Amino acid sequence: MTADTPARRTPAEERLFHLVLALIATDTGLTKSQILSTVEGYAQRYVAGADNASLERQFERDKDDLRDLGIPLETIDQLGADGDTKLQRYRVSRDAYPMPDDVAFTADELALLSLAGQVWREGSLSDDSRRALTKLRGLGVTIGDAVIGVAPTLRALDRAxxxxxxxxxxxxxxxxxxxxxxxxxxxxxxxxxxxxxxxxxxxxxxxxxxxxxxxxxxxxxxxxxxxxxxxxxxxxxxxxxAERALAELAELWRHNVATVRSQPGSEADVVLRNRRGSHSEGEVLHVRSTDLTLLADELAGFGDEVQVLGPPALVDAVVERWERVVAAHG
The missing domain is CATH 2.30.30 (SH3 type barrels.)
Incomplete structure (x- = not known):
């Protein structure tokens, strides 16, 4: 690429995938500068020593998107420098994705899954991902062996x-x-x-x-x-x-609060507990959403892992979806 050739813009879903991959691969976390200078989707536009303010704003939006998707993004402050965003480190803990309590494997099954995971890992990493991980190792960042702890579901761009x-x-x-x-x-x-x-x-x-x-x-x-x-x-x-539209959506998000009880250790518990804006009271979670109709679709998909407590319209919507499933499949 010459100096006159603009950097290729990586689609949002690809950039988020590369970001999650890098954050899962490290046990110690990555600083913002390490992320922006190495991760596919940021690195092409990063200029060392220059003003990368627009890129930093993109990263802040991406962090919110990951939390909206239920991916547990952790922020780690450096000792003695609490709140210093230049020194903060980010990671996605593989431990935050436990297997459901009722799932167990034999030794032979674990061996097969381990082999399949190695094949998946080797076949799924793009050249850009491999270069980024190699660059991070060169910076002295500890990279964990298991980079397949999470297969995040990222939404592709809508057809419209x-x-x-x-x-x-x-x-x-x-x-x-x-x-x-x-x-x-x-x-x-x-x-x-x-x-x-x-x-x-x-x-x-x-x-x-x-x-x-x-x-x-x-x-x-x-x-x-x-x-x-x-x-x-x-x-x-x-x-x-655009800013006004986002502010209006954010206001809806703040006011639309669902109350659910999640089964401890379940997928629903992990995803909902780690959503941006969620807070818990034991097993009871308070979950925010701009669109309660879409939230009803999501909650219904968790089946008996969740009990929807309110608001009443959301309870009715989830029950109606379950009734449709029963009617369609007996």
Whole structure:
């Protein structure tokens, strides 16, 4: 790559995967500068000794995304330097992902799993990942042998993301079908797209609804089918629109609190307990979410590992999902 060639932008899901990989691989943790200078997705844009403020802001957003995904990111202060972000170290503890209490393996099964893990590890690390781990070793960072302790589920970009990005850059109106929670059929929306923002690991579109005459925020994963550009010139986004949309989503997140009881040692307990903003009272967890409909989907997927205590609408939503499963499968 020459000095005139811009660094390739790594997609968000790839950058998060490389970040998790690096944080799992180290037992002692990594400083922010080590992460930014070595991890794929940051290292291409990192300039030693220069102002990397935009890259540091990206890392702060990525930390929130990891916590939203239930990945237990630990922050370790250096002795005598509490709160000094330049000296703080970050890691993901493999011990925070225990096997469920009712799962056990024989010696032969453990041997086979160990062999399969070695094959997976060798086959799954990209060249960029191998170079980053080698560079970290060169910096004196202790790298653990088991880098397969977690296989994080990272959301890929929604199908609507790219066409909306193009429409925003061209200043064009778009039309799409949008399925709201509880509706049987999607509604067609004609909007001026203003900004795309990511919150709780999900992409949202701030747009002006040309038919309903007002601003709306749309969750991209509820856009059904194709996003179609229209001939009309879109309204222009005002400075700070994206920040305002994120602030409104954050306000929803602060007020939407679910109360659940999780089975100790279960996957649900690990994921929910480590979500950003969660706090516990013994086995009872208070979990925040911008969208209680999506939270109902997630909680229902945990089955009997969770008991949903409130709010009542969330309890009803989870029970309704379980009833649909029973009806479909007997």
């Amino acid at each position: 993301h790219n066409p909306l990005t193009v429409a925003i850059s061209r200043g064009r109106q778009v039309e799409f079908s949008y399925l709201k929670p509880g509706d049987a059929r999607p509604e067609v929306r004609l909007v001026s797209p203003l900004a795309l923002v990511q919150h709780e690991g999900r992409w949202h579109l701030l747009a002006y609804d040309e038919v309903r005459d007002g601003e709306r925020t749309f969750l991209l994963q509820r856009i059904v089918g194709t996003v179609r550009q229209r001939a009309g010139t879109a309204r222009t986004a005002a400075p700070g629109d």
